Amino acid sequence: MVVNSVIIINKTFRNFLLLYIIISLILLCDVLIYNCGKKSISKTEFLQGEINVLFQTSINDNILKKILENEDIIAQSVAINENFVQLKVADQDMDVILHKLNNLPMIIEAEPNYILKNNNIGNITNNLKNDTLIFQNQINDNNIIVAVIDTGIDTLHPDLKNHIWINTNEIENDGIDNDINGYVDDINGWDFYNNDNTLCSYKYNNKTKEYVSNPNDCDNHGTHVAGIIVSNYVKLINISKLNSNIKIMSLKIQGGADGNGSIAAAISAIKYATANGAKICNMSLGGYTYSRILEKTIRESNMLFVTAAGNNGNDNDVNPVYPASFDLDNILSIAYTDKENKLERNSNYGKNSVDVVAPGTNILSTIVGGNYNQMNGSSIATPYITSIAALLYSYQNYTYPISVKNIITKSLDNISLLKDYVQYPGILNTTKIIGNLSQLKIDIVEPSIMYSYVYNGKKFMVNPIIIDKGGSEICLSKWLNGKKLISDFSRGTIGHTINSNLIILDKEGFYTLYSSDYSGNEKVLTMFLHNIQGKKLFLRTEKVHLKIGERYQIEYKLIPTNATDEIKYCSSNDNIASVSNYGKVTANQKGNCRIKIQLLNKKHKYLYIIVNDQK
Structure with a gap:
């Protein structure tokens, strides 16, 4: 008995030890994967106590206050932008508030203010010299505006300053909202993270005697993205001989030490870019939580959105990343490759949800303080595609997102190794892009x-x-x-x-x-x-014979012919023949009945219905 007990104990111990080893290996793999550049997926990351609300119609403070009071919701409006409202609630159950708001008929959607993160995986080197980039082309008045929704941008960088968008309707530093758009002194864009016009945060480096990015509000990422767009665009323009220039609109929605931003800031930035004429929007950021409000905002903008697929090595068909995974005609989703044109192991992919790839490994570009750096990731691949889209808009200003997407996706050199990872497996060929410019579709006809x-x-x-x-x-x-x-x-x-x-x-x-x-x-x-009352009503016929299942549209004439009365219909027996609000009669069973057609002034006519039993 004792021997048997020992054997049982030993078996139990071996099983426990085996389980312990397996769990340890899984944890170790997780650590190794994380250190290789992957990040944990959180589907519930949002700014605590903040709610985004999209109303059916435009809203103001007074109306909003009454709605919140009626629902016993204690909240403060952080921002109101037409029909979009950002709320701050305190010491209340978020789920209860969201439930109340989403049950109101005047609200399209209420949701937490989800967090958006940059899709890059860090810097490789620091303060490199610019030996390979090209930034200058002939300056002219044909400007293509590209909105960069990201961290801030160093608008004073020597290689960017001539390519920064200027709001000509605003007077610089006069403290007045000259164009009455709600933003004071928004000369080059707006900082939606800090809610001011300071687009770049600097810190003086005593060792190097120069201004660099403030680590507590780092703007290197947005500056790096802008540099890729400008540099590659200038190369393309020089090759294609087009007479055009690019202007970068800086829209900062991410900041702080972690570089995070929010859906609310992104929505306000998109509205700003749309209102100010941007053709393309670069969004090298994303999150794993679906936002109906963000999707609707993007759909209702005529910009082309070039978006980063993400850097978790995940399949976006299974775990979508937004905004890249919104199924919209004006979105391009970008994965990234290494120098051998292979999908980089950290890049997200998706045979149905990711469009194309672009280079994203050790890419040299601008950073804050007039310096340069290398970065990796889909964030860095995305601006490469943005620059190509800008070239297409330079060739034909009246083209549109789906046409631009079609030219980009048909101008690839096929790479079979990518066929299981993106919709269009290949690397963009500049010669093909330029050769396909004439195939761009245009639309110059107003609705x-x-x-x-x-x-x-x-x-x-x-x-x-x-x-x-x-x-x-x-x-x-x-x-x-x-x-x-x-x-x-x-x-x-x-x-x-x-x-x-x-x-x-x-x-x-x-x-x-x-x-x-x-x-x-x-x-x-x-x-x-204005209401024009109907005086007389005439029916085309006063008697109709129908078979079971047959339908008939009531036809009438009003005097005066421009009368605006809403006509009401009523059947004396719905079992025999029913009638819709629009006068469509359906024969249901054998028998006779009549349909009453009535004006607002109670004047009416009867249509007699005779239904036989033949189907």
Whole structure:
């Protein structure tokens, strides 16, 4: 018995020891993987106590205050940008607040303010000399604006200063919001992280006697990205002989020692870039949490978004990274390769969700203080594709995102080793890009806007009819009270969004409809709403024979012909024949009934329905 007990104990100990060894090896592998550049995936990373809310229509402080009071929510608005609101809540259950907000009909979505991180894996060397980069080309007035949503950018860097966007509607350092866009002295962009116009944080290095990036608010990453865009663009322009220049709009949303940013800052930056005419937006950042608000904001911008796929070595088809994994026509997702054109082991990939690859290993570019550095990652590959997109827009300013994407994805030298990792397996060929410039599609035709409306006795029900005429597709449609100009909509960043092709309005008066397409063409139409009462109603026929299952659309004529009455329909027996709100009759079973067609003034006609039993 004792021997048997010892044997049992020894077996148990061996099993325990084996389990301990396996767990230790797993933990060790995790450490090794992390040290090779991978980062842990967190699906719940957000700024504590911060909520982003997207409303159906534009909002102001007074309306917001009433909504929060009605729902017993104690919160402070951090920022209000038309229909987007960033809230700060304290000592309350986030889930309860989100549940309350998402149940309100005037709210499209309420979600935590998720964190966005840079997609690079660190610096390799420091303060290298610039021996290989090209930054200068002939300066001219044909400028392609590229928004860089990232950390800040050293706008004083010798190789960047001539390529920095200037807001000509703002007077520098006068302390006044001259263009009335909500941002004071936004000459070269805006710092959405610190909420000021200081786009780069410097620190004086006593040893080298020069200004470098402040480690507590590092802006090397954004400066490095900007340098790649400018340098490669200038090379392409010199090769293609196009007469154009690039201007970088600095939109800082990431900062601090960790370089993190937020969805709220990204949304405000996207709206700013769209309103100020940027054609392309470089986003070398990402997060693993889906944001409906961010997706909708990107969809409603006519910019092409060039985004980093990530550096975790993960399959984005399985673990999506956003914004790169949004399934939108105006997004390009970029993985990165080594110098042998092989997918780098830390690069994310996705046969269905990642578009193309670009070089991202030991890439030399600008950093803060007039210096240069090498960095790795999909963050660093992304601006390479951005520069190519900028070349395409330089050739044809009225092209649009899907056309640019198509030229990029058809200008590759095929690499079979990449076929399981990206949608378009190959390396971009500059000669092919330039050779395909003439294949860019353009759209110079403004959208068509029409409308109809009815009055139901209390409200006007407006049905906008907006059609794309030039091929780039409708980007977004909005409306405002009163007579407005195209400029009043600030490229679609101002106004109430038209949802489900229906606008419900309380009062008579002037209203303006607006629409823009992805090529940037815009159109407005002013409408005057007033009730015109119907005097007489005539039916095309007063009796209809139908078979079971057959349908019939009621046709009528109103006097006056421009009457706006909402017509109401009612069946005397729905079992025999039912009628929709739009006058569509459906024969259900054998029998006779009548349909009442009535105006607001109670005047009405009857349509007699006879249903037989033949299907």
